[in-house]
Structures are given as C-alpha cells and as structure tokens.
Amino acid sequence: MNTDLNDILSGLNDREITSSVQVRPIFRDEQPKWASLMDRYHYLGFTGMIGERLQYIATIDNHWIALLGWHAAALKNGPRDRWIGWHPQVRYLRLPLVANNMRYLLLPQRTIANLASRILALNLKHLADDWLQAYGHPVVLAETFVDGERFSGTCYRAANWIQLGTSGGYRKVGTGYQWHGSPKLVLVYPLRRNARAILRDPGLYPHWTKPQKRRTMRATTFTSLFDCLRGLPDCRKPRGKMHPFRTVITIALGAILCGVRHYNAIAEWGQALNQNQLRRIRARYDRRTKRYLAPSEPTIRRVLQNADVEHIDRVLGTWLLDHAETDDAIAIDGKTMRGAKRDDGSKVHLLSAFLHNQAITVAQREVDRKTNEITQVRPLLDQVDIQGKVVTADAMHTQRDTATYLVEEKKADYVFIVKDNQPTLHDDLKSLDDEAFSPSARNRGEGTREA
Numbered sequence: 001m002n003t004d005l006n007d008i009l010s011g012l013n014d015r016e017i018t019s020s021v022q023v024r025p026i027f028r029d030e031q032p033k034w035a036s037l038m039d040r041y042h043y044l045g046f047t048g049m050i051g052e053r054l055q056y057i058a059t060i061d062n063h064w065i066a067l068l069g070w071h072a073a074a075l076k077n078g079p080r081d082r083w084i085g086w087h088p089q090v091r092y093l094r095l096p097l098v099a100n101n102m103r104y105l106l107l108p109q110r111t112i113a114n115l116a117s118r119i120l121a122l123n124l125k126h127l128a129d130d131w132l133q134a135y136g137h138p139v140v141l142a143e144t145f146v147d148g149e150r151f152s153g154t155c156y157r158a159a160n161w162i163q164l165g166t167s168g169g170y171r172k173v174g175t176g177y178q179w180h181g182s183p184k185l186v187l188v189y190p191l192r193r194n195a196r197a198i199l200r201d202p203g204l205y206p207h208w209t210k211p212q213k214r215r216t217m218r219a220t221t222f223t224s225l226f227d228c229l230r231g232l233p234d235c236r237k238p239r240g241k242m243h244p245f246r247t248v249i250t251i252a253l254g255a256i257l258c259g260v261r262h263y264n265a266i267a268e269w270g271q272a273l274n275q276n277q278l279r280r281i282r283a284r285y286d287r288r289t290k291r292y293l294a295p296s297e298p299t300i301r302r303v304l305q306n307a308d309v310e311h312i313d314r315v316l317g318t319w320l321l322d323h324a325e326t327d328d329a330i331a332i333d334g335k336t337m338r339g340a341k342r343d344d345g346s347k348v349h350l351l352s353a354f355l356h357n358q359a360i361t362v363a364q365r366e367v368d369r370k371t372n373e374i375t376q377v378r379p380l381l382d383q384v385d386i387q388g389k390v391v392t393a394d395a396m397h398t399q400r401d402t403a404t405y406l407v408e409e410k411k412a413d414y415v416f417i418v419k420d421n422q423p424t425l426h427d428d429l430k431s432l433d434d435e436a437f438s439p440s441a442r443n444r445g446e447g448t449r450e451a
Contacts, residue, residue, distance in 0.1 A: 017112050021065070023058045023122040025130055031055065038067050042105045043150070049102065052135050054127070058119040066119050067105045070127065073098035073143055079164035079186040080143055084199050088331060088356055094199045096137060099127065101144035104155075116155035124159070128191045140195040145184035153185050161187040202335075217254050219277060226250040226281040228319040235306040243284050243295040248303045250281045251294060253316060263304075267297035314383050317362040321355075321384065329356035330386055332393040334373045351376045353384060356392070377402050387411040395419045 026034050034055050038046040049055075051072025058066035073095055074080075080098075081091060106116055128138040145167060146153040153163065169183040192198065217225070226246060234245040255269035271294050278292035285292050295303075330353050337348040351373050352364040365380045367373055373396060381391075390413045391406055398416040406412045418426050 017060065018114050018118040020060055021058055021115070021119055021122065022060075023056055023068075023119055023126070026055045026057055030057070034067055037064070037107065038069065038103055038105055041107060042103055044103070046103065052096070052099075052131070054099075054130055054134060056123055058122070065107055065109060066116075067103065067107070068101065068119070068123055069103035070099045070142075071102050072096075073100045074145075077143065077186060078168055079166070080188055083162075083164050083188065084141075084196050086200065087202075087333065089333070089354055090200060090202045093202060096135075097139055097199060098141045098143055099131065099139040101142060104144075114158070117158035120155055120159040124189060124191065138191075140190070140192045140198050142189040142191060144187050146187060147182065148185045149182065153187055156187045156189075159189070161189045163187050217258065219280060222250070222254055222277055223280045225254060225319060228315055229253075229312075232311060232315065233308055235308060236303070243293075243299055244282055245303065247281050247283050248295050248300055249307065249312065252300055252304055253312075263297050263301045266300055267295070270294035270300070313364065317353075317364075317384060321362045328388070329390045329392060330354065330362070331356055332377060332380070332391060332397060334367060349373075351380055353380055353391075373397070374399060374402070378405055381406075381410060389413070390415060392416075395421070398422065398425075 034057065035046055046069075049069060049071040053069065053071035056068040056070075057064050058068070075095070084091075086094075104116075104120070106119075124142060127142065128140065132138040142161075144156065144161070146156065148166070153161070157163065164186045166183040167186055169179055190196070229246045229249055232246060232249065234241075236245065251270040251273070252266050255266040258269065260266050260269050273294060275292055278294060283292040283294060332351065332353050334349060334351045337350060346369045349367045349369075350364050351367050352361050354361040363380050363384045365376050367376050377393075377397060386406075387410065392415045393402075395417040398418055403414055403416070406414045418429055420426055
C-alpha cells in the first residue's frame with residue numbers, strides 16, 4: 001500500500017474513511033495506469049473492454065483506492081432477460097441502456113468496513129449521467145457477474161443490488177458460445193424506478209440519441225439490392241418519368257437500412273452517393289453535366305406513396321435473409337402497432353418473422369381483425385426460404401397444422417411452448433424421460449422441460 005495513503009488512513013476510523021471517498025471517471029492520460037493496476041491486481045487480469053465503456057477510480061485525498069470498469073452489457077443473460085421480460089427483438093433495441101460492471105478492484109490496503117459498497121453506491125449515483133454525456137444516451141440498468149466459488153457478492157447486496165440467479169455457464173467465443181463450466185451469480189441494479197418498463201418498451205427515445213455518423217452500404221451490397229428488385233412493377237404513369245423506378249426504390253431502401261427515417265433524410269442520403277454507386281444502380285445520366293443524378297425528395301415521396309408495398313416487402317425480406325449473417329433461428333411474433341389505426345378505428349396488428357440473433361425482420365403480414373395470428377403463419381412464410389432453420393413461436397402457435405406445415409412443406413424444424421391450456425400434450429411431454437430429448441440439450445445440464 002502507498003506510504004502516504006497509509007499515513008492518511010492511519011489517522012482515520014472506518015466511518016471517516018468511507019465518508020471521505022470520492023469516485024470519478026478517469027482522465028485520458030490515466031488510462032494506462034488504470035489498465036496496468038487492473039491487470040496486476042485483479043484475479044482475471046485485464047485485456048480490454050467491449051463496446052461503449054467508462055472507467056472510474058475511487059480516491060481519498062487524490063490517492064487511488066479502487067478501480068471500476070463498465071462496458072456494453074452481455075448480449076444474452078437468461079436471468080436478466082427473464083426478469084425484464086424481454087422479447088428478443090426489443091432486447092436488441094434496448095441493450096445499449098444496460099451497462100455491465102466488468103471489473104471492480106479494491107487496491108491492496110487495510111480492511112475497511114462498508115468501503116466496497118460505499119464506493120459502488122457513489123459510482124451508481126452518477127453512472128447514468130456520465131453515460132449520457134459520453135454516448136448521448138443514459139443507462140437505466142446495471143448488471144454484473146460474480147464468481148460464486150470465490151466471492152459471495154456481499155458488497156453488491158449491501159449496495160441494494162438484486163440477485164436474479166446464476167448464468168448458464170457459457171462464454172461468447174467468436175460468433176458462438178462455449179461451455180466453461182463455471183456459472184456466475186447474476187446481479188442487477190435498476191438506475192430508474194421504471195427501468196424494466198423502459199427496457200420492455202420498443203418505442204424510440206429520440207432525446208436519448210445523439211447524431212450518428214452517416215452510414216453507407218458497400219458497393220457490392222448496394223448493387224445486389226438493386227438486382228433483387230428486378231421485375232418490380234412501376235407504379236407511375238408513363239409520362240414525366242425522369243428517374244428509373246428501381247433506382248428510386250433502391251436508394252430509399254438503402255437509406256432506410258442505414259438508419260434513415262424521413263423523406264428529406266432519404267433524399268440527402270441519395271445525394272451523398274458517389275458517381276460509381278449511382279452508375280451501378282442505373283441512375284439518371286445528365287449528358288450536359290456528364291454526371292449521374294439522384295432523385296429529389298418529392299420524387300422519392302411520390303414513388304414510395306404509390307409503390308406496391310407488399311411486393312417490395314416480400315422481395316426485401318428475401319434479400320435480407322440471403323445477406324444476413326448466419327442465423328439458423330427465426331422467431332414468429334405478433335405486435336399491435338402503436339398509433340396505427342384502420343379506417344374503422346381498429347388497431348393494426350402485424351405478424352412478423354425475424355432472425356433471432358440480429359433482430360432483422362424478413363417477413364411481416366397484417367392480421368385482419370376478423371381472424372387471428374394462427375391462420376396467418378402459412379401466408380407469412382410461404383415466400384420465405386426457411387429450409388433447415390428452426391422456427392420459434394409462443395404457445396398460441398403450438399398447433400398440429402402449423403408444425404406439419406413447417407416440417408413437411410418448408411423442411412424446417414420448430415420449438416414451440418406448451419402450457420396448461422393443452423393438458424393432453426402437456427401431460428405427454430411431462431411423462432417423457434431425458435432420453436427423449438436431444439443430446440445437446442441434455443449436455444447443457446439445464447434441462448429442457450419447463451412444462
């Protein structure tokens with residue numbers, strides 16, 4: 001322990017020490033020292049951080065006594081996700097609002113009662129505001145994993161963290177997960193009273209979002225999007241057409257896929273395309289200026305308002321499925337649209353199919369108010385190639401006809417939920433022994449029957 005710090009602490013009792021602690025983010029030139037101390041004294045060492053991150057120090061009279069590190073939340077955390085009640089697609093949208101306490105280190109010194117929980121509480125008091133200042137949005141929930149074989153998590157519980165259970169014992173390796181055989185205690189701390197409600201809400205919070213750098217598409221990807229729209233019917237009248245219909249739609253879809261949401265912004269995105277990109281999608285060529293031209297905002301607006309939306313949606317869904325990263329699981333779920341109403345005043349309800357890991361919607365269909373989601377699964381998936389993939393759905397879709405359709409016609413597998421409202425099937429599943437389930441599920445040691 002530092003001699004000067006030792007002299008300071010020797011003249012104070014434990015209560016005086018904890019009341020004099022200060023916690024602040026590190027300065028840029030302090031980062032090497034922070035990393036070096038963390039690597040030297042923490043039992044896991046320090047190799048780096050993931051995504052958005054903040055690093056803190058706790059001090060007494062400018063002497064470092066503790067280090068804390070926060071970075072992006074775990075993509076999958078079963079106890080946390082169940083506690084929140086997260087839908088996979090909403091989790092993808094709201095995950096940035098969760099911060100993971102990836103390291104907490106008290107530097108070598110004498111044991112001081114309540115010091116660890118005091119430092120943690122001081123850090124949590126300013127974490128959301130610091131994150132907002134650094135990244136343009138706050139965090140509303142803190143999480144951490146504690147090795148139960150080494151620690152009991154006392155300081156976290158003393159700081160009013162909630163223990164939710166244990167992790168599954170997997171770690172992320174590349175694009176997959178690997179069993180490491182050491183489940184961790186999962187603890188969370190809501191930074192707002194309504195944290196769970198915020199995290200479950202799929203609505204956007206524009207005042208929490210700072211301007212992002214303009215996103216673009218690779219030339220080959222942009223060209224493949226243009227090619228997949230071949231054969232799309234032109235909705236316009238023959239006279240007065242200056243820009244190819246497929247070009248306008250390609251620019252609009254490319255902009256939307258890059259996060260653009262308004263007509264003016266779509267037009268600006270198109271105007272920013274370079275000549276090579278415009279040439280690849282056969283944009284209008286001005287012989288006088290010898291340049292390819294992007295369509296204006298009024299042109300884009302008129303085309304999108306009159307286009308065959310269902311046809312475009314089917315084509316785009318197929319293209320997304322072909323170009324998404326490897327994802328063997330597709331979820332089916334329905335959602336009532338907020339603020340969208342039909343002419344008769346009834347709310348619009350959509351049934352969607354989306355990729356589990358990337359939350360990319362590959363097909364969607366409006367559910368007529370005179371029917372329900374069950375009857376719409378077949379028309380939703382008829383135009384989607386799901387051969388060899390696994391389809392998941394909630395208990396509503398646990399139907400013999402749906403299962404037969406997926407297996408025999410679409411050559412896919414399925415995972416359905418069975419509840420008490422199907423007592424015969426429920427009892428049949430409960431009577432099965434472990435040998436009836438796949439070896440991979442049994443080897444996880446978690447069981448697969450949650451009837």
